[in-house]
Amino acid sequence: xxxxxxxxxxFSIIAHIDHGKSTLADRLLxxxxxxxxxxxxxxxxxxxxxxxxxxxxxxxxxxxxxxLHSDGNEYTLxxxxxxxxxxxxxxxSRSLNACEGALLIVDATQGVEAQTxxxxxxxxxxxxxxxxxxxxxxxxxxDIDRARNxxxxxxxxxxxxxxxxxxKTGQNIVDVLEAIIEQIPAPKGDENAPLKALIFDSxxxxxxxxxxxxxxxxGAVRTGDKIKMMSTGAVFEVTDVGYLEPFGLSASEAxxxxxxxxxxxxxxxxxxxxVGDTITLADxxxxxxxxxxxxxxxxxxxxxxxxxxxxxxxLRDALVKLQLNDAALSYEPETSTALGFGFRCxxxxxxxxxxxxxxxEREFNLDIITTAPSVIYKIELRxxxxxFIDNPSKYPPQDEIGQAYExxxxxxxxxxxxxxxxxxxxxxxxxxxxxxxxxxDASRTELHYTLPLNEIIYDxxxxxxxxxxxxxxxxxxxxxxxxSKLVKLDFLLNGEMVDALSFIVHEEKAYPRGxxxxxxxxxxxxxxxxxxxxxxxxxxxxxxxxxVKAMRKDVLAxxxxxxxxxxxxxxxxxxxxxxxxxxxxxxxxTPEAFMAxxxxxxxxx
Amino acid sequence: MSTGLxxxxxxxxxKCAYCDFYSLACGKNGQNELKSAYTASLCRQSKLWxxxxxxxxxxxIYIGGGTPTxxxxxxxxxxxxxxxxxxxxxxxxxxxxxxxxxxFDSDKLKALKNAGxxxxxxxxxxxxxxxxxxxxxxxxENDTERSFAVxxxxxxxxxxxxxxxxxxxxxxxxxxxxxxxxxSLSPEHISVYxxxxxxxxxxxxxxxxxxxPEEDCEAEMNGLAQIILESSGYRRYEISNYSLxxxxxxxxxxxWNGMEYLGLGTGACSYRDRRRFRVITDIKSYCASxxxxxxxxxxxxxxxxxxxxxxxxxxxxxxRGLELKKLYSITPNAEKYLSRARGFIKAGFIEENGGYIRFxxxxxxxxxxxxxEILF
Numbered sequence: 001x002x003x004x005x006x007x008x009x010x011f012s013i014i015a016h017i018d019h020g021k022s023t024l025a026d027r028l029l030x031x032x033x034x035x036x037x038x039x040x041x042x043x044x045x046x047x048x049x050x051x052x053x054x055x056x057x058x059x060x061x062x063x064x065x066x067x068l069h070s071d072g073n074e075y076t077l078x079x080x081x082x083x084x085x086x087x088x089x090x091x092x093s094r095s096l097n098a099c100e101g102a103l104l105i106v107d108a109t110q111g112v113e114a115q116t117x118x119x120x121x122x123x124x125x126x127x128x129x130x131x132x133x134x135x136x137x138x139x140x141x142x143d144i145d146r147a148r149n150x151x152x153x154x155x156x157x158x159x160x161x162x163x164x165x166x167x168k169t170g171q172n173i174v175d176v177l178e179a180i181i182e183q184i185p186a187p188k189g190d191e192n193a194p195l196k197a198l199i200f201d202s203x204x205x206x207x208x209x210x211x212x213x214x215x216x217x218x219g220a221v222r223t224g225d226k227i228k229m230m231s232t233g234a235v236f237e238v239t240d241v242g243y244l245e246p247f248g249l250s251a252s253e254a255x256x257x258x259x260x261x262x263x264x265x266x267x268x269x270x271x272x273x274x275v276g277d278t279i280t281l282a283d284x285x286x287x288x289x290x291x292x293x294x295x296x297x298x299x300x301x302x303x304x305x306x307x308x309x310x311x312x313x314x315l316r317d318a319l320v321k322l323q324l325n326d327a328a329l330s331y332e333p334e335t336s337t338a339l340g341f342g343f344r345c346x347x348x349x350x351x352x353x354x355x356x357x358x359x360x361e362r363e364f365n366l367d368i369i370t371t372a373p374s375v376i377y378k379i380e381l382r383x384x385x386x387x388f389i390d391n392p393s394k395y396p397p398q399d400e401i402g403q404a405y406e407x408x409x410x411x412x413x414x415x416x417x418x419x420x421x422x423x424x425x426x427x428x429x430x431x432x433x434x435x436x437x438x439x440x441d442a443s444r445t446e447l448h449y450t451l452p453l454n455e456i457i458y459d460x461x462x463x464x465x466x467x468x469x470x471x472x473x474x475x476x477x478x479x480x481x482x483x484s485k486l487v488k489l490d491f492l493l494n495g496e497m498v499d500a501l502s503f504i505v506h507e508e509k510a511y512p513r514g515x516x517x518x519x520x521x522x523x524x525x526x527x528x529x530x531x532x533x534x535x536x537x538x539x540x541x542x543x544x545x546x547x548v549k550a551m552r553k554d555v556l557a558x559x560x561x562x563x564x565x566x567x568x569x570x571x572x573x574x575x576x577x578x579x580x581x582x583x584x585x586x587x588x589x590t591p592e593a594f595m596a597x598x599x600x601x602x603x604x605x
Numbered sequence: 606m607s608t609g610l611x612x613x614x615x616x617x618x619x620k621c622a623y624c625d626f627y628s629l630a631c632g633k634n635g636q637n638e639l640k641s642a643y644t645a646s647l648c649r650q651s652k653l654w655x656x657x658x659x660x661x662x663x664x665x666i667y668i669g670g671g672t673p674t675x676x677x678x679x680x681x682x683x684x685x686x687x688x689x690x691x692x693x694x695x696x697x698x699x700x701x702x703x704x705x706x707x708x709f710d711s712d713k714l715k716a717l718k719n720a721g722x723x724x725x726x727x728x729x730x731x732x733x734x735x736x737x738x739x740x741x742x743x744x745x746e747n748d749t750e751r752s753f754a755v756x757x758x759x760x761x762x763x764x765x766x767x768x769x770x771x772x773x774x775x776x777x778x779x780x781x782x783x784x785x786x787x788x789s790l791s792p793e794h795i796s797v798y799x800x801x802x803x804x805x806x807x808x809x810x811x812x813x814x815x816x817x818p819e820e821d822c823e824a825e826m827n828g829l830a831q832i833i834l835e836s837s838g839y840r841r842y843e844i845s846n847y848s849l850x851x852x853x854x855x856x857x858x859x860x861w862n863g864m865e866y867l868g869l870g871t872g873a874c875s876y877r878d879r880r881r882f883r884v885i886t887d888i889k890s891y892c893a894s895x896x897x898x899x900x901x902x903x904x905x906x907x908x909x910x911x912x913x914x915x916x917x918x919x920x921x922x923x924x925r926g927l928e929l930k931k932l933y934s935i936t937p938n939a940e941k942y943l944s945r946a947r948g949f950i951k952a953g954f955i956e957e958n959g960g961y962i963r964f965x966x967x968x969x970x971x972x973x974x975x976x977x978e979i980l981f
Contacts, residue, residue: 527820529949529952529954529971529974530952551820551971551974552820552821552823552824552970552971553799553820553823553824553827553970553971554970554971554972554973554974555799555827555844555969555970555971555972556801556844556972556973557797557798557799557800557801557844557845558798558801558845559844559861559918559922560857560860561609561860561866561868561874561875561876562868562873562874562883564860564876564881564915564918564919565904565905567918568911568914568918568980571918571973571976571977571980571981572977572980572981574973574974574977575978575980575981576981578977
């Protein structure tokens with residue numbers, strides 16, 4: 001190890017959503033004089049939105065700090081941010097691989113939570129030195145000893161004497177910095193070996209192209225080097241390398257083993273820089289890439305359509321722009337007879353899907369209609385071949401199917417014991433298989449279930465929250481495909497199939513779901529001049545039926561001299577309202593009705 | 606060209622829960638100064654407009670409100686005398702005054718009769734006292750009967766009753782009772798209105814507190830009205846209006862035939878030379894106004910096409926329907942509207958014969974939807 005490497009510490013912070021990760025990061029930046037408190041305040045003021053999105057107040061997902069340790073030496077501390085949600089588990093694991101250690105923030109008033117637990121295990125599995133930090137000790141209900149005990153019992157790492165701080169007031173922050181230097185190992189790695197740099201993040205900059213955030217494991221990279229992406233073999237010439245400062249990039253001569261920084265190389269799209277990929281030198285390549293790379297695969301698919309068909313190109317532009325900064329988002333054009341032209345989009349999970357939908361609506365000011373989210377099913381056909389289905393419209397006819405498989409997850413739920421009954425009932429309803437239950441302490445129980453992914457992508461999280469008064473937390477990971485009895489449920493309005501309403505469902509759930517949706521359609525389709533029969537079908541078989549009765553009364557009783565102008569305008573408005581409706585066959589449906597049909601609340605299941 | 610004249614009296618004993626017309630609740634005898642000031646202002650406006658618009662020939666006069674009969678008799682007769690001197694009233698003009706039960710006696714009616722009023726429109730609304738209470742009407746079923754008898758005694762041989770369906774808690778049975786009661790009084794004309802929730806009214810603001818009849822039930826009531834009234838000798842001539850033969854309301858027909866009208870008083874609306882304009886609903890400013898230009902605002906100036914659309918919208922309210930020849934004469938786009946309308950013939954919403962196109966009873970019930978499709 002070189003002297004230079006000896007003075008570097010790479011770490012990340014693991015925390016439950018509101019346990020103060022960003023506040024602690026802010027205090028560390030201040031304490032190391034990386035950012036002055038005045039800058040911090042200004043930054044705080046104008047980055048609220050960003051903060052909510054990223055969970056940290058600094059703009060970069062990694063930042064370099066300098067700290068003068070009590071041993072008299074200056075150390076370089078690289079803080080690497082990790083996304084906090086289960087949808088982004090893979091990104092978390094890659095970020096953790098760029099570090100030698102992690103701070104595990106535990107709320108002194110609440111203890112360990114499911115998400116913290118999952119990420120803590122990821123860190124331990126990645127071989128990181130995990131330092132517990134008990135936070136919020138300024139609160140009256142703080143119980144430092146209990147929090148430390150819990151860390152030892154539940155997570156199984158020593159916590160005696162670990163830093164106990166208040167990120168809010170800044171109390172004991174120095175303890176954290178000292179612990180980072182004393183307990184987290186300095187990065188190893190051979191500066192003279194062939195280059196191996198781990199990509200753990202990247203973003204698109206309109207002027208620089210793709211900015212790749214890397215941790216150099218071995219070797220070094222300099223401006224002018226020809227680099228190669230080991231997963232694709234693509235070669236680029238480095239235009240710039242350097243370090244990450246809170247308010248931007250700071251160029252340097254080289255990035256060497258153990259260091260964290262950025263590089264640019266006239267890379268046009270994010271898809272050429274996959275998180276987890278290894279960068280090496282084209283002329284002197286490493287013999288094998290760093291372990292653990294996988295191409296991120298969307299888990300959830302849904303159709304996105306412009307509410308106004310004429311806005312299709314605008315929607316495409318929005319997706320193109322969003323994908324520049326989000327390689328995990330995939331999309332391809334899709335046509336629906338009901339909704340017209342739109343896109344089939346793939347997401348990492350439901351949260352990711354919601355974020356994308358909201359950004360389309362907010363940042364691009366587009367009203368969209370989304371179809372029911374679907375997971376990817378695996379179907380073995382009778383002829384021996386097998387297909388993966390991400391869209392109900394591609395589902396093969398029942399008689400061609402040999403065996404259907406659906407993705408399953410291992411779910412971990414942590415809840416106060418009072419709600420265990422209701423949550424077990426919920427998991428049961430969602431076709432879950434109970435694995436085990438652990439009492440973490442008097443106030444928290446951890447439940448393990450195997451659940452079909454398609455049962456949790458809708459509203460499982462909401463239902464879980466509502467049955468636990470918001471206390472339960474969820475974490476899950478995919479464990480593979482398992483045989484299942486699936487059917488495709490179709491809906492017919494006025495005898496015509498509405499493709500955008502079809503979805504794949506477990507046989508057991510088909511009848512109740514068919515009935516509920518038929519009922520919901522009935523409630524949400526406005527009466528028209530004609531009666532509208534609604535049918536739910538599996539194959540050719542009708543399993544539920546409802547009727548929207550014909551409109552009986554829509555008349556202005558009075559229309560005298562003073563009313564004429566206003567009533568004429570009302571009629572015009574009525575017609576405009578109709579233009580906003582979607583024609584499903586011969587039936588007109590409001591976009592709101594569409595959304596209502598796609599949204600299930602707990603009680604309606 | 607015949608013109609109609611509307612006079613608005615914006616005073617009531619109390620405000621009804623469903624009413625969005627401009628009026629002030631002032632009890633039986635309140636706001637006397639304001640009433641006299643308003644009467645004076647009406648007379649001024651009448652004189653001035655008679656002059657401005659060239660003393661037009663008037664085919665029908667309608668004094669509405671509010672509750673016109675709440676004004677002292679002297680004020681009512683002053684207003685009428687003024688109108689007569691300001692405009693050229695046709696000798697056979699229809700002259701209607703709205704009269705709410707329990708707001709007039711025989712002296713007042715006799716005076717009106719003598720002044721030239723030849724038609725009364727009585728706001729019966731319902732024959733069920735609990736429904737009347739819900740609408741916060743001040744009268745009872747008995748008041749209607751008594752007031753009707755007084756009107757007959759005073760020599761009024763052309764009386765209309767207003768009745769209403771769609772009232773909270775109303776049932777088809779209670780509405781039948783209202784229909785039979787109305788028929789038993791043998792008026793010459795009956796208006797059957799579906800209750801409309803107008804923004805700003807008490808019923809609108811508190812709608813969640815009430816159980817309104819379902820759409821299907823309302824449609825049934827509307828159907829009942831047609832059956833019962835037509836079997837009793839009344840003829841439906843408009844979406845909401847029935848009369849004995851020859852007793853159709855001339856004033857309302859004037860609106861539905863796209864004729865011109867002038868409106869005097871606060872909130873009153875006028876239509877002349879394709880301009881629709883109205884007096885603002887501010888009684889103080891109205892009373893203070895000298896030439897009334899400061900209290901008049903334009904609703905819209907109609908293009909030829911707007912006027913054609915209005916004509917279709919209004920004429921289709923009539924059972925007689927829309928004359929094709931007339932439509933071709935007022936718009937080059939007649940064919941467009943007609944082909945849209947004809948699209949509804951097969952389903953039985955519209956029928957066409959004798960050079961006319963019209964809504965069927967089934968079409969009347971959903972006329973908003975049909976009109977919005979035909980016009981826009």
